[in-house]
Amino acid sequence: xxxxxxxxxxxxxxxxxxxxxxxxxxxxxxxxxxxxxxxxxxxxxxxxxxxxxxxxxxxxxxxxxxxxxxxxxxxxxxxxxxxxxxxxxxxxxxxxxxxxxxxxxxxxxxxxxxxxxxxxxxxxxxxxx
Numbered sequence: 001x002x003x004x005x006x007x008x009x010x011x012x013x014x015x016x017x018x019x020x021x022x023x024x025x026x027x028x029x030x031x032x033x034x035x036x037x038x039x040x041x042x043x044x045x046x047x048x049x050x051x052x053x054x055x056x057x058x059x060x061x062x063x064x065x066x067x068x069x070x071x072x073x074x075x076x077x078x079x080x081x082x083x084x085x086x087x088x089x090x091x092x093x094x095x096x097x098x099x100x101x102x103x104x105x106x107x108x109x110x111x112x113x114x115x116x117x118x119x120x121x122x123x124x125x126x127x128x129x
Contacts, residue, residue, distance in 0.1 A: 011064070076113050
């Protein structure tokens with residue numbers, strides 16, 4: 001059980017760092033410009049960071065659960081679909097997704113999920129499938 005908790009927490013840290021670097025450094029100006037064009041401010045308050053932390057932990061748990069049932073590749077694909085494609089559909093539907101980020105966000109999110117899946121597989125004692 002300790003290995004599982006450690007793998008989930010380590011995965012949460014990785015996801016959090018990946019999200020922060022991608023959205024606060026690499027694509028930050030895209031987000032700021034898009035929100036400015038909507039007449040809104042990009043949400044960067046501490047509470048937003050806390051919610052992203054909860055999202056990262058939840059996503060790590062989902063990856064862990066999928067890892068128990070599916071192969072590594074299936075886990076990566078399902079995790080990416082659940083974690084990113086569904087999120088982009090929702091925020092795109094709400095009009096707050098700058099579609100200009102997708103050529104960068106898609107490969108970076110795939111890398112994020114691949115590394116997250118690798119961490120779960122490597123550090124978890126339950127290496128199902």
